Amino acid sequence: MDETPLKSEPEDQETPLKSEPEDNETPLKSEPGEQKESLTIDDIVDRIVPSINIRLILLFLAMTWTTWNTASNIYIVVFTGFIPYTEWECVSEGCWEVLEQANNTISKNVMCDNKLIAGEDFNWTTERTSFAIDWGFYCDQDVKLPVVTSFFFVGACLGLLCSTAIFDRVGRKYGALIGISLGTLGTAIGIFVNHYYLMLALRVIQGFGQFIGWTGVYCLIVEFAPTKLRNPVSASCLIMWSCGYIVIVCLSYTITSWRFIFLAAAILNVVTAIPLIFLPKSPRFLLVQGKEEEAKRVLASFSRAAGNPINLEEVEIVYKKRVLTFLEQVKDFNKYRTMAKETFLLTISWFIIAVIFYGYAFGWGKISDDLYASYLLGACGKFIAFSSTIPVCKWLGPRRAILFFLAIAIASNFIAMPDLMFGEKWSLEYVACLIGSMGVSAAFGVIYLFTSELAPTSHRGMVLSLSSSSARIGSFIGPYMSLMYNVADRRVPLVVFAVLMAVCGLAAWFQPDTTGRRIPETPKDVEMYAGKKKYQEIENEAKA
Numbered sequence: 026m027d028e029t030p031l032k033s034e035p036e037d038q039e040t041p042l043k044s045e046p047e048d049n050e051t052p053l054k055s056e057p058g059e060q061k062e063s064l065t066i067d068d069i070v071d072r073i074v075p076s077i078n079i080r081l082i083l084l085f086l087a088m089t090w091t092t093w094n095t096a097s098n099i100y101i102v103v104f105t106g107f108i109p110y111t112e113w114e115c116v117s118e119g120c121w122e123v124l125e126q127a128n129n130t131i132s133k134n135v136m137c138d139n140k141l142i143a144g145e146d147f148n149w150t151t152e153r154t155s156f157a158i159d160w161g162f163y164c165d166q167d168v169k170l171p172v173v174t175s176f177f178f179v180g181a182c183l184g185l186l187c188s189t190a191i192f193d194r195v196g197r198k199y200g201a202l203i204g205i206s207l208g209t210l211g212t213a214i215g216i217f218v219n220h221y222y223l224m225l226a227l228r229v230i231q232g233f234g235q236f237i238g239w240t241g242v243y244c245l246i247v248e249f250a251p252t253k254l255r256n257p258v259s260a261s262c263l264i265m266w267s268c269g270y271i272v273i274v275c276l277s278y279t280i281t282s283w284r285f286i287f288l289a290a291a292i293l294n295v296v297t298a299i300p301l302i303f304l305p306k307s308p309r310f311l312l313v314q315g316k317e318e319e320a321k322r323v324l325a326s327f328s329r330a331a332g333n334p335i336n337l338e339e340v341e342i343v344y345k346k347r348v349l350t351f352l353e354q355v356k357d358f359n360k361y362r363t364m365a366k367e368t369f370l371l372t373i374s375w376f377i378i379a380v381i382f383y384g385y386a387f388g389w390g391k392i393s394d395d396l397y398a399s400y401l402l403g404a405c406g407k408f409i410a411f412s413s414t415i416p417v418c419k420w421l422g423p424r425r426a427i428l429f430f431l432a433i434a435i436a437s438n439f440i441a442m443p444d445l446m447f448g449e450k451w452s453l454e455y456v457a458c459l460i461g462s463m464g465v466s467a468a469f470g471v472i473y474l475f476t477s478e479l480a481p482t483s484h485r486g487m488v489l490s491l492s493s494s495s496a497r498i499g500s501f502i503g504p505y506m507s508l509m510y511n512v513a514d515r516r517v518p519l520v521v522f523a524v525l526m527a528v529c530g531l532a533a534w535f536q537p538d539t540t541g542r543r544i545p546e547t548p549k550d551v552e553m554y555a556g557k558k559k560y561q562e563i564e565n566e567a568k569a
Contacts, residue, residue: 089246102170102174107155113150114148116148181233184236192241204233204234208232212291240489240490248307263470270400306323354483370533371472374533375493414426426471431468435530477544481546506522
């Protein structure tokens with residue numbers, strides 16, 4: 026879709042739109058006699074960052090550094106609650122008889138089909154501790170493990186629903202710090218937990234805090250990024266996220282006690298949050314709140330940190346003050362139908378991608394017997410996938426990039442169906458699913474950027490929270506997808522995933538293209554970008 030510019034003054038300057046009383050929009054105007062250059066926030070940020078440099082790279086790395094602790098806390102129960110079905114030995118005569126009939130094969134089927142009891146018929150021989158072993162979660166009780174995983178996303182959904190009010194009250198930076206503090210508290214509690222239901226409670230606390238923190242940091246980073254760098258900056262958040270998966274795999278492989286894994290993760294949460302304390306507030310958020318002078322100070326500080334200091338004393342920032350309550354933001358979805366339609370399609374896409382993303386993420390143990398190697402390769406696959414979004418988005422744009430990655434994932438699922446082994450441990454299914462997982466991960470990475478570019482600044486926190494909340498519902502369902510391997514042919518989950526990806530692609534197909542387009546500031550801008558004549562006429566009258 027062609028870009029509809031917000032302003033088109035003959036001198037190439039932007040003039041603030043006149044507001045409608047019900048929108049609470051207040052344009053900034055120059056004092057009589059003053060000659061100031063009128064610039065939008067995008068113009069200023071683009072001037073601050075004319076090109077990439079090492080100082081800017083370090084600055085954005087400091088911003089993204091915080092993001093990987095969320096991923097590590099998602100995965101943590103995979104390794105602290107693992108069940109070593111191939112690491113046990115018989116201690117009863119009945120067990121020895123069963124094992125002899127099974128040709129001395131140590132496996133889950135031998136244990137569970139014969140209802141062997143830990144401590145009576147066999148003892149675990151693994152050197153690693155696990156809360157699943159401590160609390161007797163094996164065989165018919167192992168369904169509790171996906172519940173522990175999923176309760177993280179229950180907390181995440183609740184946190185995201187609350188995050189809009191938090192971000193609107195205290196801003197992106199302090200909202201993120203509040204969330205990370207709560208998430209760290211939940212992780213630290215894991216050191217002392219000794220009961221299943223307490224574990225569920227701490228997972229809710231973890232998810233509640235971590236996803237408030239993640240969403241706040243992501244909004245902060247994207248709102249600092251210049252137009253031409255939004256794609257790589259957004260991708261860098263997800264690349265750092267994928268590092269969290271790699272860190273928790275390596276950490277869990279090194280530490281043998283599940284309680285000490287929680288302790289190490291809590292310490293790392295604190296360490297990664299330190300850079301966020303020294304980062305500035307979002308200038309876009311400050312402008313929407315009407316705090317222009319503070320926004321100018323932040324932009325001037327950002328320009329110095331980027332190595333390209335600019336003077337904003339003679340600059341008039343063209344912006345729209347829009348201070349809305351939570352209820353007023355909700356009402357805007359009824360008034361501005363294009364924003365409502367785009368948000369609805371986004372929630373569908375986020376939900377489906379999350380189901381598949383976490384279906385893969387917690388299913389490697391079903392596809393491969395080597396827990397740490399399979400999850401490490403899956404984590405590395407995510408790193409490669411998120412990195413690939415930078416050139417692909419530059420080549421195709423966000424919308425077409427999502428369709429491209431989903432097409433790869435769908436094809437991979439069909440390739441995975443034949444029975445073909447590579448050696449004793451690796452199969453065609455694992456290799457193809459690894460590629461499919463990379464495609465879904467890349468699509469997940471792009472949809473973050475796509476959502477940020479579609480949503481107006483005044484409602485970005487709410488749109489991201491709604492979209493991510495729908496993804497958290499999908500995340501809750503995702504870990505259970507691996508249970509289909511227990512009750513159906515292994516090809517059934519592959520077909521289900523392929524169909525879901527096709528539906529997700531259809532939702533993305535009906536969204537507008539945001540390539541090279543400026544970020545909308547208010548819902549009116551969204552309607553204007555969509556070519557709605559009503560709002561273009563209002564804009565023309567304002568300029569006249």
